[in-house]
Amino acid sequence: MGVKGEETRARLIAGTRELIEAQGYFGTGLNRIVAATGAPRGSLYFHFPGGKDQLVTAALTEAGQEVEALLTAPPGEGGDADTAALAERLVEAFAERLERSDYTSGCPIATVALETAGTNEALRTVCAEVYASWQRVLSTRLEAEGFGPAEADTAAGQTLALLEGAVLLASVRRSREPLDHARYAVRRLLGKPGE
């Protein structure tokens, strides 16, 4: 694929990400994606012969990898003393993203995840795998800090639930307060065992 082809593909994914974040899976039609990205319709089917679901899968996967990269940054980088500090920074990153987008860009996975959980098994699986990857990274880091494997998985899952719920409430309320409060809760939930 030439440079231009790569650019068109990237533009289609970026446009799809923006649209599904702002109005979800059912609210985003291919016409909308074509109009928003200015990509020729033919190039959409060239790059994504599977159509909308293949494009949405690419968008979800890319967004998931960006968050995962944030979570796999080596300890100490960005000033994170431990996993609790890293998780707090993730919550803060989501809060800033929401504020910057005037509360339209929440979790890049959540809306599609809820819409497709009962209606589209292939996309549900993509969303589940993204969440599982985030939880695994958090859990592995907690184990390295002395949590037992089961304890680490539980704490990572609780952190993820808190983050997802707080992003949801912050979007709906158009306020970063739920995320600010979630930060304290994360610190409390990820306190070292016995602390």
Add this chain to the structure above:
Amino acid sequence: MGVKGEETRARLIAGTRELIEAQGYFGTGLNRIVAATGAPRGSLYFHFPGGKDQLVTAALTEAGQEVEALLTAPPGEGGDADTAALAERLVEAFAERLERSDYTSGCPIATVALETAGTNEALRTVCAEVYASWQRVLSTRLEAEGFGPAEADTAAGQTLALLEGAVLLASVRRSREPLDHARYAVRRLLGKPGE
């Protein structure tokens, strides 16, 4: 309105609730609601002259009130020793509802809330008010147990975030595990101040 009119209205709301829970706001058209409820199209416009959004508002409000009623049950009823026990019972109720529905019925508000947060100010406000009402009830109960007002509001918001996030993850994963883990976290977050 006669008994039959009341019945038709209730049937329209119940059908809408089921559809928006399973496939969201954008995925639920009026044709679908008419087909699923068997209500004559004329009766839909008679009871809901505002159309789909008025019907969805009624569905969200009714679902919100059901959860609120659960949260306002007098302490001691249902065996709840305190707000933490009540919140744990709420988490359990959501887990059972998910299991019974083969993981299609999660939070009755969340999907529409995320879909409309950036696209439909009237429905966003309805969802925000439902969440605020749940948080207020929890907060008031926590204050009665010795939390300061700000502390109670924060803890109630954290509990709500945890519940919403865990329901989301449980739906996507088709597993009640995130909710089981959220129960422990709720107990930890709602521990009396100083405990």
